[in-house]
Amino acid sequence: MERIYTGKTKDVFKLEDGNFLLKFKDDVTGENGVFDPGANTVGLTIEGAGQAGLRLTKFFFEKLQEKGIHTHYVDANIAEATMTVKPANVFGKGLEVICRYRAVGSFLRRYGAYATDGQELDAFVEVTIKDDEREDPPITSDALDMLGILTKEEYAVLKEQTQKIGAVVKAEMAKKGLDLYDIKFEFGREQGTGTILLIDEISGGNMRAYKDGEYIEPLKLEQLMLAGE
Ligand SMILES: Nc1ncnc2c1ncn2[C@@H]1O[C@H](COP(=O)(O)OP(=O)(O)OP(=O)(O)O)[C@@H](O)[C@H]1O
Ligand SMILES: [Mg+2]
Secondary structure (H helix, E strand, O other), rough: OEEEEEOEEEEEEEEOOOEEEEEOOEEEEEEEEOOOOOOOEEEEOOOOOOOOHHHHHHHHHHHHHOOOOOEOOEEEEOOOOEEEOOOOOEEEOOEEEEEEOOOHHHHHHHHHHOOOOEEEEEEEEEEEEHHHHOOOOOOHHHHHOOOOOOOHHHHHHHHHHHHHHHHHHHHHHHHOOEEEEEEEEEEEOOOOOOOEEEEEOOOOOEEEEEEEEEEEOOHHHHHHHOOOO
């Protein structure tokens, strides 16, 4: 198997049939040993974190598949902490699409003069560029179009898909008494067909969730979500 990318939390391999294999590692993002889903550095290693992230990812991708939403998901091997996916080409060097239901994290840091902590937001969508060096700057639809990263039509598709997928995730979490505050997704164009697909993962490390007003850590979140599944 050829390793084509070494990521912060996953490694990517190319399989003989052309599909990709994502290997979930036990490294999680954060700073100084404290987890932060928005951080651009690996802050700590937690045994079992990769497997737990994959279990939740599998859970959500299978729910999305049932609803006919286009994703890269093929199958998952929990014991090996690997997921087989359809290969996609990301937009530019990669984008993150964030859906916000409450004002926390970087939204609050940026707009704190106008927004209050935990203020309700109406599935607000924003896009950031994956660029660790420049700390993942937010980018507008106009700039994405102007820079040749994404057309306005494609932006509209991403926004709609993000709100639709976010709603599915939020509803599943609500069933377990968890309140989703924000979540980030990645999309790409399927190699061969060009279809816009949801790619990457949907785990505790990609979202902020609260229970009875208290923030829930990714591993705890995964336990709560998967209990009884
Ligand atoms: N179906 C797919 N086709 C192509 N690339 C994919 C697919 N699914 C995920 N990826 C890419 O695989 C990589 C996984 O690595 P990892 O999650 O560790 O991320 P990273 O890029 O290092 O940074 P970050 O932690 O900020 O997401 C990401 O670059 C992601 O965009
Ligand atoms: Mg990633």
